Amino acid sequence: MTRPPNTKPTPTIRLVAQEAGVSQATVSRAFSQPELLTPATVEKVLGTALRLGYVPNQVARALSTGRTGNIALILPDVANPFFSALMRGAQAQAYKRGYATFLGDSDETAHLEDMLLGKLAAQVDGFVLASPRLDEPLIRKHAARKPVVVINRELEGIGRVLVDTAPGFTAAVGLLAGLGHRAIAYVGAPRSSWSSQQRARAVAQAGTAHGLSVAQVDAGRPSHEAGRDCVAGLLAAGVTAALAVDDVVAQGIMAGLAERGLSVPGDFSVVGCDDIIAATTYPPLTSVNARCARAGANAVDLLLNGFANPAPPTGSHVITGELVIRSSTGPAPAPDSRASGTPPAETGAATPDPSSRK
Amino acid sequence: MTRPPNTKPTPTIRLVAQEAGVSQATVSRAFSQPELLTPATVEKVLGTALRLGYVPNQVARALSTGRTGNIALILPDVANPFFSALMRGAQAQAYKRGYATFLGDSDETAHLEDMLLGKLAAQVDGFVLASPRLDEPLIRKHAARKPVVVINRELEGIGRVLVDTAPGFTAAVGLLAGLGHRAIAYVGAPRSSWSSQQRARAVAQAGTAHGLSVAQVDAGRPSHEAGRDCVAGLLAAGVTAALAVDDVVAQGIMAGLAERGLSVPGDFSVVGCDDIIAATTYPPLTSVNARCARAGANAVDLLLNGFANPAPPTGSHVITGELVIRSSTGPAPAPDSRASGTPPAETGAATPDPSSRK
DNA sequence: CTGAAAGCGCTTACAG
DNA sequence: CTGAAAGCGCTTACAG
Numbered sequence: 001m002t003r004p005p006n007t008k009p010t011p012t013i014r015l016v017a018q019e020a021g022v023s024q025a026t027v028s029r030a031f032s033q034p035e036l037l038t039p040a041t042v043e044k045v046l047g048t049a050l051r052l053g054y055v056p057n058q059v060a061r062a063l064s065t066g067r068t069g070n071i072a073l074i075l076p077d078v079a080n081p082f083f084s085a086l087m088r089g090a091q092a093q094a095y096k097r098g099y100a101t102f103l104g105d106s107d108e109t110a111h112l113e114d115m116l117l118g119k120l121a122a123q124v125d126g127f128v129l130a131s132p133r134l135d136e137p138l139i140r141k142h143a144a145r146k147p148v149v150v151i152n153r154e155l156e157g158i159g160r161v162l163v164d165t166a167p168g169f170t171a172a173v174g175l176l177a178g179l180g181h182r183a184i185a186y187v188g189a190p191r192s193s194w195s196s197q198q199r200a201r202a203v204a205q206a207g208t209a210h211g212l213s214v215a216q217v218d219a220g221r222p223s224h225e226a227g228r229d230c231v232a233g234l235l236a237a238g239v240t241a242a243l244a245v246d247d248v249v250a251q252g253i254m255a256g257l258a259e260r261g262l263s264v265p266g267d268f269s270v271v272g273c274d275d276i277i278a279a280t281t282y283p284p285l286t287s288v289n290a291r292c293a294r295a296g297a298n299a300v301d302l303l304l305n306g307f308a309n310p311a312p313p314t315g316s317h318v319i320t321g322e323l324v325i326r327s328s329t330g331p332a333p334a335p336d337s338r339a340s341g342t343p344p345a346e347t348g349a350a351t352p353d354p355s356s357r358k
Numbered sequence: 359m360t361r362p363p364n365t366k367p368t369p370t371i372r373l374v375a376q377e378a379g380v381s382q383a384t385v386s387r388a389f390s391q392p393e394l395l396t397p398a399t400v401e402k403v404l405g406t407a408l409r410l411g412y413v414p415n416q417v418a419r420a421l422s423t424g425r426t427g428n429i430a431l432i433l434p435d436v437a438n439p440f441f442s443a444l445m446r447g448a449q450a451q452a453y454k455r456g457y458a459t460f461l462g463d464s465d466e467t468a469h470l471e472d473m474l475l476g477k478l479a480a481q482v483d484g485f486v487l488a489s490p491r492l493d494e495p496l497i498r499k500h501a502a503r504k505p506v507v508v509i510n511r512e513l514e515g516i517g518r519v520l521v522d523t524a525p526g527f528t529a530a531v532g533l534l535a536g537l538g539h540r541a542i543a544y545v546g547a548p549r550s551s552w553s554s555q556q557r558a559r560a561v562a563q564a565g566t567a568h569g570l571s572v573a574q575v576d577a578g579r580p581s582h583e584a585g586r587d588c589v590a591g592l593l594a595a596g597v598t599a600a601l602a603v604d605d606v607v608a609q610g611i612m613a614g615l616a617e618r619g620l621s622v623p624g625d626f627s628v629v630g631c632d633d634i635i636a637a638t639t640y641p642p643l644t645s646v647n648a649r650c651a652r653a654g655a656n657a658v659d660l661l662l663n664g665f666a667n668p669a670p671p672t673g674s675h676v677i678t679g680e681l682v683i684r685s686s687t688g689p690a691p692a693p694d695s696r697a698s699g700t701p702p703a704e705t706g707a708a709t710p711d712p713s714s715r716k
Numbered sequence: 717c718t719g720a721a722a723g724c725g726c727t728t729a730c731a732g
Numbered sequence: 733c734t735g736a737a738a739g740c741g742c743t744t745a746c747a748g
Contacts, residue, residue: 010480010503012741023719028743038717057480059426060741062417063724070481073461078449079634084442091436091463100478103431103461105449120458122368122416123428145368224638251638258640276437280582280609282616282640370725381735386727396733418725421740480741 011054020048031056058100062123071303072102072120073296074113075130080222081276082246082292083130086151089293090128093300099125108221110134117142125307128299129153131195149303149313151295153194159306159313161299165195165273165321166202168288169243172271172323173206175286176241180332181269183239185215187230187249189222196245199273203243215239219249227252231260240268240332247272251281254328265330275324284326291319369412378406389414420481429661430460430478431654432471433488438580439634440604440650441488444509447651448486451658457483466579468492475500483665486657487511489553507661507671509653511552517664517671519657523553523631523679524560526646527601530629530681531564533644534599538690539627541597543573545588545607547580554603557631561601573597577607585610589618598626598690605630609639612686623688633682642684649677 017024022045029036030045037045048054062068073090075083091101102124104116110133117127117134126147132139139155142148149159176184186203188196200216207214215237219226227249234242234253244250250272254264262268264283271286272278278287298317306313375382380403387394388403395403406412420426431448433441449459460482462474468491475485475492484505490497497513500506507517534542544561546554558574565572573595577584585607592600592611602608608630612622620626622641629644630636636645656675664671 014741024741025719025721025743026717028741029718032743036717041717055476055480057421057741058477059417059420059480060724061743063415063421063726064741064743066724068417070460078436078442078446079439081437084436087461088436088463091461092465095462095474100481101461102428103445103449103459104453105446107450116453118413122413123458248638255638255640277635280606280613282613372725382725383727383735383737384733386725387734390727394733399733415725418740419727421742422725422727424740 010057011052012057013054016045016049016052016054019052020045028056067307068123068125069098070100070102070124071126071128071300072104072116072124073128073130074104074106074116074132076106076108076113076133078103078105080246080248082274082290085274085276085292086130086296089296090300091296093297094304097300097304099300099304106133108133110138114138114142121146126303128296128303130296130299147303147306147313149299149306151299154316157314159302160316161295161302161319162316163195163290163292163295163319163321164198165288165290166198168273168321168323169199169202169271170206172243172286172288172329173203173210173212175323175325175329176243176269176271176332177210177212179269179330181212181239181241182332183213183215183237184241184243185217185234185237185239187217187219187227187234187242187244187253189219189226189245189249199243199245213239217242219245222246222249224248224252224255227254228256228259231256234268235260241270241329242268243271243273245273247274247276247278247281247285247287250285250287250328251277254281254283254285264328267333269329269332271329273321275321278324278326281328283328286326286329287324288321289324290321295319368415369410370415371412374403374407374410374412377410378403386414426481426483427456428458428460428482429484429486429658430462430474430482431486431488432462432464432474432478432490434464434466434471434491436461436463438604438606440632440648443632443634443650444488444654446654448654448658451655452662455658455662457658457662464491466491468496472496472500479504484661486654486661488654488657505661505664505671507657507664509657512674515672517660518674519653519660519677520674521553521648521650521653521677521679522556523646523648524556526631526679526681527557527560527629528564530601530644530646530687531561531568531570533681533683533687534601534627534629535568535570537627537688539570539597539599540690541571541573541595542599542601543575543592543595543597545575545577545585545592545600545602545611547577547584547603547607557601557603571597575600577603580604580607582606582610582613585612586614586617589614592626593618599628599687600626601629601631603631605632605634605636605639605643605645608643608645608686609635612639612641612643622686625691627687627690629687631679633679636682636684639686641686644684644687645682646679647682648679653677 013024013027016027030042034042094101106113113134130151151161273288275287275289278285371382371385374385388400392400452459464471471492488509509519631646633645633647636643
């Protein structure tokens with residue numbers, strides 16, 4: 001038996017049993033089912049355990065019971081504020097309920113997602129899979145082996161938490177219409193296909209209802225740069241307001257506008273989504289709150305609650321995101337001031353941005 | 359034996375051995391030490407394993423070998439861009455080297471940090487502990503049980519990765535001095551005591567070297583609000599530039615200035631640190647690059663390389679952060695324009711900010 | 717209420 | 733090169 005590297009031997013249940021003058025079974029029960037023991041016994045055992053620095057070995061327990069006490073959270077990009085907030089909520093909730101959390105960052109790739117799911121399977125009791133990039137059959141394959149709860153993906157028969165931002169986007173379009181905007185754009189990204197599609201649809205429908213013209217723009221992977229690169233296209237399209245798939249892209253759009261000497265909301269209005277960084281941008285973004293942390297916590301609850309049932313979790317849990325109005329939305333500029341969509345003379349744009357519609 | 363909830367029975371080594379007509383030992387070796395077997399045997403075993411869908415059970419392997427193939431990353435706040443970038447680098451590197459990563463968010467508390475370290479100990483081969491809040495004796499206690507690499511904390515005899523931002527801050531002070539600033543402030547936070555202390559010292563020394571007056575301000579927990587709340591104090595102190603412990607605080611300072619109708623860098627210069635969000639703020643922040651992702655990856659390497667040695671990692675690995683100049687720093691305003699430090703008439707500050715120096 | 721014993725699924729000296 | 737067997741540290745029917 002090699003011992004774990006660089007490690008002092010840890011006290012085991014056996015040592016505690018000896019020292020306390022009881023059997024291993026009793027020590028075990030003192031930790032896992034103390035109600036089966038007399039309070040005196042429990043106290044004695046726990047006391048000597050504490051004195052020896054004994055902690056039940058989760059690995060051994062897992063092998064014996066088949067339950068690991070772990071879950072894994074797989075997501076496309078921890079650096080994205082939506083996911084880091086989600087992770088925070090998920091990890092905290094898991095900890096609260098006695099579970100430890102593995103983290104897997106798939107770097108926005110389906111392949112890595114698949115690998116992560118496979119490698120971690122034996123070490124967890126279930127997965128929370130946020131905004132999966134994996135195709136449906138593969139997700140179902142994994143879900144057949146281990147309980148899975150997905151976030152922001154519609155998969156009948158698999159437990160899921162859906163953040164419904166459609167009402168928020170609908171409200172945002174209403175806000176813009178009320179402010180006099182007549183031509184708006186939705187800037188989406190394939191990243192969160194389900195989320196982005198949902199938002200695009202809400203904007204399109206609400207736009208129609210208000211008699212607005214709505215342009216659809218695809219920004220590619222959602223990022224600050226992608227948002228900035230859209231701006232030329234937005235201006236060329238002659239819109240006066242843009243709703244972005246998330247706040248990162250929205251902030252990029254504002255940066256692109258600023259580079260061209262355009263002010264927000266004076267010359268152009270911008271709406272974001274997620275509401276994590278929205279309060280910290282300049283100007284603070286009007287944004288649809290996506291309740292990220294709550295989505296993470298709810299997914300964990302759904303997963304953990306499912307462990308008690310024979311069948312895996314299967315229902316869907318919908319969270320509604322509401323519009324938070326800040327300073328990036330304002331009255332439509334006077335028609336003449338935006339007639340051509342041409343940037344003013346003092347444009348600061350360094351690149352002619354060939355990739356505005358990549 | 360209860361089975362893991364909602365799970366189909368998984369094939370074990372025993373079944374594979376039967377089907378392949380070999381012993382369990384041979385199956386085991388086919389996976390872990392195939393060089394001990396004839397190629398034919400290996401092929402036969404791996405073939406039937408594949409056919410049966412057998413995958414070695416990591417938990418059983420861990421119990422037997424004492425090596426889990428897991429590490430844990432403990433940090434104060436995943437929502438902070440510094441840590442999410444760090445985590446990204448650490449997780450990717452661990453994955454590359456065949457390790458899975460547990461995530462523990464201590465919510466900036468020493469107590470949770472201690473709990474996390476204890477709970478996870480049996481399930482990991484080692485820890486990466488970023489900017490620990492725990493006091494030294496407790497860190498050493500944990501480090502005595504499992505290999506630990508700390509990030510941004512000076513602990514003799516424990517493996518550590520230190521991001522040395524002092525040169526960057528020194529350069530930033532030089533930049534400001536060159537731009538004509540005579541009175542500057544360092545806005546620190548207890549959060550990352552080691553980091554913040556290091557930065558404070560660098561600013562103080564460089565300030566003295568350049569003949570500047572340097573005010574030290576404590577912002578409390580590093581956050582956007584904390585930064586904003588500092589502004590009144592900064593203006594009252596009569597400084598024309600501030601260097602913040604990180605970009606989040608720096609962005610908050612810029613927001614507080616904007617609320618008072620002051621422009622950056624026209625009326626006031628701001629420098630941040632970390633350089634994750636710095637390029638996305640408005641205006642883009644001059645910032646000291648902290649190489650977050652690299653720090654995370656290096657810490658993982660240091661930890662994993664240590665597993666091969668008898669003694670735990672003990673050296674320190676220093677990464678140097680360099681100054682990145684963007685648009686938040688500019689010439690000192692003309693003396694008269696900032697004489698009183700009183701905000702202009704059209705101040706937008708809603709609150710009189712009683713807690714500017716909490 | 718408590719204990720003796722089998723078993724969870726692997727790995728690894730020890731033989732051959 | 734391969735196998736029989738002990739052991740990793742727990743948990744849990746089964747007795748008492």
